[in-house]
Amino acid sequence: MRRILPLLALSLTSPAHAGDKQPVTDRAQFVSLIEGRSLTRLGIRLNVSGDGQIIGRAFGKDVTGEWTWKAPYFCRSMQWGDEPLPYNCQTVNLIGSSLRFQSDQGTGDYADLRLD
Numbered sequence: 001m002r003r004i005l006p007l008l009a010l011s012l013t014s015p016a017h018a019g020d021k022q023p024v025t026d027r028a029q030f031v032s033l034i035e036g037r038s039l040t041r042l043g044i045r046l047n048v049s050g051d052g053q054i055i056g057r058a059f060g061k062d063v064t065g066e067w068t069w070k071a072p073y074f075c076r077s078m079q080w081g082d083e084p085l086p087y088n089c090q091t092v093n094l095i096g097s098s099l100r101f102q103s104d105q106g107t108g109d110y111a112d113l114r115l116d
Helices: 002-009 027-034
Strands: 022-024 039-041 043-047 053-058 063-070 071-080 083-095 098-102 109-116
Touching: 022 027, 053 071
Parallel strands: none
Antiparallel strands: 022 083, 039 043, 039 109, 043 053, 053 063, 063 071, 071 083, 083 098, 098 109
């Protein structure tokens, strides 16, 4: 179960084509993409608001958290059920209708979450 935790830092990888990715490098651009939408993946539905809040569910547990933008990174702290997830800064790329979040300032695992 411990391995699932990075999913919220990162999820299952997606078949999105990396050649189609467009870096999201500023807060205004990121907010314009997520405002009023959910980020989804099998078993995950998150709402990331422009005011820095994260709420949703993942694999049957509530998810809460906060985020800030430290250019060019999306930095977040979250809680998955009773389990705190460590603070992490991630790169964000737009790939088709999904956002790819890559942990550890773009050097770690990644998750593709669909914009719904």
